[in-house]
Amino acid sequence: MVLDLVDKHQETLQAAVQALHKRTFFAHFPENPSPDTYGDTVDKEAQTSFKERLHTRFEELLQPEADDWVGQEESPYEQQPLGITYPFFEPETLVAQAENAFHVWRKVEPAMRAFILIESLERLRERFFEIAYATMHTTGQAFLMSFQASGPHAADRALEAVAAGYEELTRFPESAEWEKPMGKYNLKLQKSWVAVPKGIALVIGCSTFPTWNTVPGLYASLVTGNPVLVKPHPKAVLPIALVVAQIQKVLQENGLDPAICQLAVDAENRLITKELAEHRKIKLIDYTGSTEFGNYLEQLPGKTTFTEKAGVNSVILDSVEDLGKVVQNLAFSVSLYSGQMCTAPQNFFIPEAGITAGDEQIPYEEVVQKLSEAVSGLVNNPKAAPHVLGAIQNQATTDRVKAAKGKVVLNTCDFSNTQFANARTCSPVILEADATDKESYSRELFGPIMLVIKTKDTAQSVELAQELALSHGAISCGAYTTNPQVKEQIKDAMSLAGTPVSFNLTGGIYLNQNASFSDFHVTGGNPAGNASFTNPEFVIKRFTWVGFREPVSA
Numbered sequence: 001m002v003l004d005l006v007d008k009h010q011e012t013l014q015a016a017v018q019a020l021h022k023r024t025f026f027a028h029f030p031e032n033p034s035p036d037t038y039g040d041t042v043d044k045e046a047q048t049s050f051k052e053r054l055h056t057r058f059e060e061l062l063q064p065e066a067d068d069w070v071g072q073e074e075s076p077y078e079q080q081p082l083g084i085t086y087p088f089f090e091p092e093t094l095v096a097q098a099e100n101a102f103h104v105w106r107k108v109e110p111a112m113r114a115f116i117l118i119e120s121l122e123r124l125r126e127r128f129f130e131i132a133y134a135t136m137h138t139t140g141q142a143f144l145m146s147f148q149a150s151g152p153h154a155a156d157r158a159l160e161a162v163a164a165g166y167e168e169l170t171r172f173p174e175s176a177e178w179e180k181p182m183g184k185y186n187l188k189l190q191k192s193w194v195a196v197p198k199g200i201a202l203v204i205g206c207s208t209f210p211t212w213n214t215v216p217g218l219y220a221s222l223v224t225g226n227p228v229l230v231k232p233h234p235k236a237v238l239p240i241a242l243v244v245a246q247i248q249k250v251l252q253e254n255g256l257d258p259a260i261c262q263l264a265v266d267a268e269n270r271l272i273t274k275e276l277a278e279h280r281k282i283k284l285i286d287y288t289g290s291t292e293f294g295n296y297l298e299q300l301p302g303k304t305t306f307t308e309k310a311g312v313n314s315v316i317l318d319s320v321e322d323l324g325k326v327v328q329n330l331a332f333s334v335s336l337y338s339g340q341m342c343t344a345p346q347n348f349f350i351p352e353a354g355i356t357a358g359d360e361q362i363p364y365e366e367v368v369q370k371l372s373e374a375v376s377g378l379v380n381n382p383k384a385a386p387h388v389l390g391a392i393q394n395q396a397t398t399d400r401v402k403a404a405k406g407k408v409v410l411n412t413c414d415f416s417n418t419q420f421a422n423a424r425t426c427s428p429v430i431l432e433a434d435a436t437d438k439e440s441y442s443r444e445l446f447g448p449i450m451l452v453i454k455t456k457d458t459a460q461s462v463e464l465a466q467e468l469a470l471s472h473g474a475i476s477c478g479a480y481t482t483n484p485q486v487k488e489q490i491k492d493a494m495s496l497a498g499t500p501v502s503f504n505l506t507g508g509i510y511l512n513q514n515a516s517f518s519d520f521h522v523t524g525g526n527p528a529g530n531a532s533f534t535n536p537e538f539v540i541k542r543f544t545w546v547g548f549r550e551p552v553s554a
Helices: 002-022 042-053 091-105 110-125 128-139 143-150 152-169 215-223 238-253 273-278 291-298 323-339 364-379 385-389 395-403 458-472 484-496 536-540
Strands: 068-070 086-088 175-181 186-197 200-204 228-231 261-263 282-288 304-308 314-317 347-351 355-357 360-362 407-410 429-434 449-455 477-480 501-503 543-551
Touching: 002 110, 002 152, 042 128, 091 200, 091 228, 091 261, 091 273, 110 128, 110 152, 110 215, 110 238, 128 143, 128 238, 143 152, 152 215, 152 536, 200 215, 200 273, 215 228, 215 238, 215 282, 215 536, 228 273, 238 261, 273 282, 282 291, 291 304, 314 458, 323 364, 323 385, 323 449, 323 477, 347 364, 347 458, 360 364, 364 385, 364 407, 364 429, 364 449, 449 458, 458 484, 477 484, 484 501
Parallel strands: 200 228, 200 282, 228 261, 282 304, 314 347, 314 477, 347 449, 429 449, 477 501
Antiparallel strands: 068 086, 175 186, 186 543, 355 360, 407 429
């Protein structure tokens, strides 16, 4: 079976490696869920499959003899429990099984590991719609985002990690004859090298993007020879459970132990994340979530961690060509998935004198008003709003929005979803703050919260955006300027803060979006996270090069 995968996936692997170098557009998995691409019946079949899963055991995993069956998921659209239960295992059981699998998986050649993992992604292609409905009813994402983010976009990010891992594992020759001239004779040594995996990996998922944020670390550890325990957020298990189940099936079909990749779920009265993270045999940890827990993981001794934590994302408004197009773009960015994205903008810095739009000077108050009108127009569009804003994953996010303090420019509201009358919804609130009131805008306010901050001038806007990124972290930054000198100042300041900048976005590309094989997600250069996928460091820290040498016989 493995040999068949070579011919099947060789071209895909090479194309993915080339895409890493070129950084131009590359997408192996189509993002349009059209019948022409995925078939006429797959959507309906996936809806039926999801409904049939409700209030049943998830029995696809190749993890027998569970200690218990547990489940805590709730649909943000129905606000009712899904009733799906998953096999629970004690941490020691999971670790022991992973350790046994480690000594099999690490012996598999890097190319073979890559082909097996690509095969698992190709199998997932057939289940993108199932994963989409699972994502929709655990995270609150609208259907199209659920499909794209948890399906093709996540699969492309996973393929990116596989390609990066394969390239680093094959960067150096497996062996070489080393000869040093010594005068009357030459000294000859036969040398060989092996990439030794670090050991058992733990991937800790989040509630809002249970596959997109999980599969890069999962596949990066697997391709480098490490067995993985996938510990999902208890409120968003099903999407990644489908992924793990598919990986296990492909492993078993190729004569390998399914325990190379295991699902590790919490019981409601038995939380296992810390116990796993602190286990002496866990060597690698990938994590997406709060800064507090991320800091705890980064300080654990004997672990290599890859974290994405909270950040304070800024937008710097200086000058524009067309303010109407700009505010429409920004309104969509703050409203997309109700601001529940790590790349969503929060702080909007606007000079007190306003901004220029072409040859016209637009007063500060008018800029703020146009931003407010653009958000209101989107929220009050019954055809667009449900598909853009989706639903709120966690009630705490709704409470945070309603409790946010400041001068109100636009109040939040619940908006109706004609398909889901019970959906938990919350539109963006816009609050105004002065630049001197740093306490009000110097932390992440997760969810649809937009802060407009009046500054003395663009120079202060840049200074504050840089300061926030350096002190509290930032994953994205938006900037609007028609002045080349100002553009260079922003680039320089934010690069020193380890924050990527999107300039002058209008139309169909938004601050929130990151493209696989081109954009590095998180830089690892500020407190928002210590890792970036997918750069070389994201994979090379998962294994160690070890060399062997001996004299060459005459």
